[in-house]
Amino acid sequence: MVFVMEISALDKSNYLKGLLITARKDKQLSQSEKEIIRSIATKLGFASDFYEDVLRNLMANKYISEEPIIFSDIKVAESFIADALKLVYTDEAYSSEEILWLKKTASENHLDENWFNSLKEELSGQKKSA
Secondary structure, three states: OOOHHHOOHHHHHHHHHHHHHHHHOOOOOOHHHHHHHHHHHHHOOOOHHHHHHHHHHOOOOOOOOOOOOOOOOHHHHHHHHHHHHHHHOOOOOOOHHHHHHHHHHHHHOOOOHHHHHHHHHHHHHHHHHO
């Protein structure tokens, strides 16, 4: 994760929103996904009562747009993609929808497709060997 002080308030909000969108793409929210989201939300400076409420209502919230997230800085986008892929591979229930959404988000942020695929393979390999 990028050093928090370097991230604008909008990017912080989008970072958390992107993780939430990623987490619900497989239609379930595992305990390990919640723990990762809590950890990152805390590092981003969000109050625990805020993100706990969001986590409680995430699956039922139909008002979260699932458009790809666009960040103001490529380093923030890279950090987001890395954290989101870790989130995807933290449980057994990852789906192609999660990967496709992240790939589209990476593309919208002008991240190299080879970089994305390489990181995806590295992180999925860590999951398989764990």
